[in-house]
Amino acid sequence: MNIMTDRLAPSRVPPLDISRVREDFPILAREVYGKPLVFLDSAASAQKPRAVIDAVRHCYEEEYANIHRGVYFLSQKATEAYEGAREVVLEFINAAESREIVFVRNATEAINLVATAYARPLMSAGDEILLTAMEHHSNIVPWQLLRDDIGVVLRVVPINDAGELDVDGFRDLLGPRTKLVALAHVSNALGTVNPVKTLAAMARDKGVPVLLDGAQAAPHLEVDVRDIECDFYAFTGHKLYGPSGIGVLYGRAEHLEAMRPYQGGGEMITSVTFEETKYNAIPFKFEAGTPNIAGAIGLGAAIDYLEGLGVGAVAAHERDLAVRAVRRLSEIPGLRFVGTARDKAGIVSFTLDGVHPHDIGTILDRQGIAVRAGHHCAQPVMARFGVSATVRASFAAYNTIEEVDALARGLESVREIFG
Amino acid sequence: MSDLRDLYQELILDHCRKPRNFGRLDHPDRSATGHNPLCGDKLTITLAVADGVVTEARFEGEGCAISTASASLMSELVVGKTIDEIRALFSRFHGLVTGQGDEDAADLDKLAVFAGVREYPVRVKCATLAWHSLKAALDDDSGIVTTE
Numbered sequence: 001m002n003i004m005t006d007r008l009a010p011s012r013v014p015p016l017d018i019s020r021v022r023e024d025f026p027i028l029a030r031e032v033y034g035k036p037l038v039f040l041d042s043a044a045s046a047q048k049p050r051a052v053i054d055a056v057r058h059c060y061e062e063e064y065a066n067i068h069r070g071v072y073f074l075s076q077k078a079t080e081a082y083e084g085a086r087e088v089v090l091e092f093i094n095a096a097e098s099r100e101i102v103f104v105r106n107a108t109e110a111i112n113l114v115a116t117a118y119a120r121p122l123m124s125a126g127d128e129i130l131l132t133a134m135e136h137h138s139n140i141v142p143w144q145l146l147r148d149d150i151g152v153v154l155r156v157v158p159i160n161d162a163g164e165l166d167v168d169g170f171r172d173l174l175g176p177r178t179k180l181v182a183l184a185h186v187s188n189a190l191g192t193v194n195p196v197k198t199l200a201a202m203a204r205d206k207g208v209p210v211l212l213d214g215a216q217a218a219p220h221l222e223v224d225v226r227d228i229e230c231d232f233y234a235f236t237g238h239k240l241y242g243p244s245g246i247g248v249l250y251g252r253a254e255h256l257e258a259m260r261p262y263q264g265g266g267e268m269i270t271s272v273t274f275e276e277t278k279y280n281a282i283p284f285k286f287e288a289g290t291p292n293i294a295g296a297i298g299l300g301a302a303i304d305y306l307e308g309l310g311v312g313a314v315a316a317h318e319r320d321l322a323v324r325a326v327r328r329l330s331e332i333p334g335l336r337f338v339g340t341a342r343d344k345a346g347i348v349s350f351t352l353d354g355v356h357p358h359d360i361g362t363i364l365d366r367q368g369i370a371v372r373a374g375h376h377c378a379q380p381v382m383a384r385f386g387v388s389a390t391v392r393a394s395f396a397a398y399n400t401i402e403e404v405d406a407l408a409r410g411l412e413s414v415r416e417i418f419g
Numbered sequence: 420m421s422d423l424r425d426l427y428q429e430l431i432l433d434h435c436r437k438p439r440n441f442g443r444l445d446h447p448d449r450s451a452t453g454h455n456p457l458c459g460d461k462l463t464i465t466l467a468v469a470d471g472v473v474t475e476a477r478f479e480g481e482g483c484a485i486s487t488a489s490a491s492l493m494s495e496l497v498v499g500k501t502i503d504e505i506r507a508l509f510s511r512f513h514g515l516v517t518g519q520g521d522e523d524a525a526d527l528d529k530l531a532v533f534a535g536v537r538e539y540p541v542r543v544k545c546a547t548l549a550w551h552s553l554k555a556a557l558d559d560d561s562g563i564v565t566t567e
Contacts, residue, residue, distance in 0.1 A: 356482065388458075388460070419432070
C-alpha cells in the first residue's frame, strides 16, 4: 500500500480527489452556528487527518513508554517510532543525514535555538544579521534579544508594494560584517514565496550562512534543503496537518556539531559528574528532556499523509483556490489585496474599505467561515502597507472552490451590514 | 444574519461611521491610551475635568466598529457626570457586555445597544477598551493601559 503511494507520488501528480481528502479530516464534518464549517485559517494551524489522530492514539494506546532509555519492549517500540519519524522528516526535506534533524516544539523554538546556540557564541557587537521586512515576529524577536544582549546589528531587506523581496537590496545589504541571513521561505501575512535558492547562493558567495523559516513553506511546497543549500531550516508540525508542540530544526551537521547545547538536561548528555558533563551526539545534544514523543510520531504520520496526496498536487490545488479567490474577491467594491507577489502560496490577505478586519472576522464566523483577522504576528508587514490589520484566508489540501465562493458571499454580506 | 444585527445595531454602525468627539483636547486635565495587543487597536482618551465633573471628552485612534462606537457613545455619555458616577456606569456597562451583571439594560441609556456583545466573548475587549482607557485617565494613570 505504502509502496504504491510512494511510487505514484513524485512522478505522476494526479489531481486531488477533494471529497475523499475531506473525508480524511473528521473535524470538517462538523457545523459552526448551524452552518457547515468553512475553515480558511490553515496558515495559523491546519486541521488533522484521521491518519495523524490514529497515529497519536496508537502511540498512547499500544506503544508508549519513554524513549532511548528502557531496555524493555515498549520503550524500544516507542523509540523505533520516534526515530522512524526522524527518518520520515529526513526524506521529506531531503537532508543528508538523520542526525541533522532536531525535534523541537515549533518553528519559533527552532529559530530561538539557532539564535542562542549558533549565533550568540559566534557573534560580537557590530556583527550583522540580515532579516527581511516580511518576517513573522518569531524571526524578528529572537534576533532583537541577541541584539540587546551582545550588540549585533539587524539589517532589514525591504519589500516592494507587491510584497516581493528586493533582491538587489538583499545583495547590497550582504556586507563584510554579515554573519547570518534569516528569512521566511513563504511569508505568512502576504503569501510571498521567496526565491530562497537564489538568495542562499548570493549569501554563500559571501560566506554567509542562511536560516530559512519554513513554517509556511513546508506544508505547501516541495522543500529540498540540499537543493536550496541552506544551513538551517525551521518548520512546525501543526501547520503541516500534524500535532501542535512538535517542530523541526534542520541544521547542517558541521554547524550542529560545532554548536553549544541549547538547553541542558537529560538525554542531551553522555556522562555527567559535578565537575564535567560530556554532551551527547547530535541531534540528541539539542533534545534535552523527554521530547514530545507522540507529537513526533504524529508529525511523521502527517508527512506520510501529505506525501500520499502528493505535495505537488496539494500545491497545485491551493494555487487554484488562491487564483479563484483573487478573481472572486476582486469583484467586491472597496476590497484591497495586501500581498500580490507573482510567486505566491495559497494565502490571500486583504482589507475592505470602511470595515475593520475584526468585524469582518466576526461576521464571517457567524456564517461558519473561519478566517484570521489581525496583524498575523507580522506588525512590520502591516506597517509597511499602512494598515493595522488585514483579513487573511489561507488554503489547504481540504479546501474547495465552493468554500472560496462562500467566502466571497460572506464578504458581500459584510457589505450589506456595513452598507 | 439576524443575530449579527443584534451585534451590529444601527446606532453602533452610525457611531462607527460618524464617530462623535473624535480627536484630542489641546490641554486635557486627564488622558490615557488604551491598547488591545490582540488586534493592535489603540485609543487615546483626553478629558477636561472641573470640580470632579467631566466637562469634555475626546477620543482618537483606530479600531473596529464595536470599539469605535463604544468610545464614541462613551464620550457623549460621560460629559456632565462625576468621576464616581462614571465609575459606576462602567461597572454596569461591563456587566452588560460580559453577561455577568444582572443590570436592567434600560438604565444604561444608549449603552444598551451593546447588549449583543455578550454573545461574542472575544469582542468584549473591543467594547471595553475605551472604558478601560477612560478609567485609567480618571485614575490619572498616564501610562498605557492594555486589555490584557
